[in-house]
Amino acid sequence: MSTTTTQQPKVYGMGAEFPSASALYHAAEQIRDAGFKRWDVYTPFPVHGMDKAMGLGKSWLSAVVLVGGVSGLLTAVALESYPSLIEYQTVVHGKPTDWATVPAFVPIFFELTILFSAFACVIALMVMSQLPRWNHPMFNWERFSRVGDNGFFLAIEARDPKFSEEKTRALLESIGGHHVTLIHD
């Protein structure tokens, strides 16, 4: 627990619990203003405005989705045009097979754009969130099991240059954190 002085488990960081979303929101603003870089808040639901309170910008996941969508469109263009216009023009009901028939390709252009975008979106979410993972040091803190229920947590990592066991503890307590705890790997 927090008073352990043994060397074996490496310190991951220091966590504090807050009573509500609004308390955590204001705490996050203060940690941001104190200049910490490697820290995070943990909530049962996305708190509106928390990105701003933490000093985080827009998520660029959307850019990955754009790339995914464009590649889906290009795949569909290649998949439909090469066989149907170039390699093996299938004449059905005596209908034309020339370039003027391209509008008939549009539904599949659209569907593959959506399909590739969706996969890009989910894969980007995983990569950018560094998921999936089996475990995480935060799970070693028993109070943290309420994060999916009604727990609001803030944790500062030990690798943050401004991290110091005494000062960080004092800071977290001064901004209203409860159960301030040292978390081990």
Add this chain to the structure above:
Amino acid sequence: METSLDPQLAVRKTPLVANGRSLDWVTEKVSTIVEARTPFWWWVAFMITSPVALFGLICIAYQISTGVGVWGENHPVGWAWDITNFVFWIGIGHAGTLISAILFLTRQKWRTSINRASEAMTLFAVVCAGIFPGIHVGRVWMAWFLAPVPWYEGIWPNFRSPLLWDVFAVSTYFTVSVLFWYTGLVPDLATLRDRTTSRVKKFFFTLFALGWRGSNRNWRHYEMAYLILAGISTPLVLSVHSVVSFDFATSVIPGWHTTIFPPYFVAGAIFGGFAMVLTILLPARILYPQLKDLITPQHIDRMCKIILLTGSIVGYAYAMEFFIAWYGGNPYEQWAFLHNRLADPYLIGPALHIAPAPYWWAYWAMITCNVLSPQVFWFKKNRYNLWVVFIIVNFVNMGMWFERFVIIVTSLEQDFLPSMWHLYHPSWVEVGTFVGTFGIFLSLFLLFMRYLPMIAMSEIKIVLPESDPHYVAPGAHGTHGEDAHNPVPH
């Protein structure tokens, strides 16, 4: 840019979660559905639905092993219950995507208590839908012909055919729906993982929760991903039923060849889908009384309003088909609508001196169920009477099945050559397969209710007042003023 509500400007509305429930209450009530012992009624229900599902699978096996001849289709009615059932089920799926995607983009916060179950309904409905195009071609082992691969003599599928568009649309729809649904499930699976004491459950929840820990650095990407999935699902869901309607609209069959089909089909799909959402959520709400504070009469009221709106759009489309048949001056189209659908043996037929249409009862069942019955939802009293709602939505379920039957069969059975005219009757195998899909659908839904959180906990928590970072507890007066007027300081 700031979208925070000024509490003084916000209209006082009925809270979306009734009785002022807390975050903890939501977690507890939703999770215990999964964690508690299997209730007795669940076994009873599953013991009814799973044999029905099995019977459906036996019918499918019999049809595959014997041939499509075991069905009642023949010339000129080459499509009948198979495609009727396909369109019926795929349409039902659309309400789930509408709730999860379109209502998300339009910031309809009431969707949060029904979106998970509706999305699950979408997936199971699409599973049922997917069976029919697969088996109606007869030789299922040739189904790989649908895939764009040149394995047979270098021949590719015809990319200009709506039937191939349909393959892409439906498979994309299913895949994207699964991704969207699973993305929404991850935070709730993490909640269950953190609560469970069973080692086996812990293993599976840990596996499928992907290590989710509610980190805001993750939520940031998660919210963007969710927004984008909603954004791409919205045109997708509109495209799917449009493409389904192209299967008919691009043909030259009178009664199918109409430009109104795509919007008409989409409205009908949403209409029928909402009816199915209510059909399964109303009993679920009784079986799990704790859901009554989450799925409130207000939610049911709003769904009834959507049913009324879309039902009226469908009614308009039915009327417009007749108008265009008359205005377009195509005698074959007029014949299809008057002689094959509208003319009943009692009023309109005798008045116009037309022999009654063979399936006039199907047409009028459709009109009664789809256009007339939802009109009772104009009255608030009816929208809040759950018995009325349940009866009407089941009329809609029937009506939407009849709609597809009417479109498909009545357009085919009296085709251009009178010598070919042939009434269609379903065989027991077709009936059994259709009933079986209800067994499959309900069995899957029962399993979902039992093993996964059927309410999106992390989403419904957002609509609780205490989730607002500027929320001030009712007791605390001191800081109210400045907090409320400065939503984001600095």
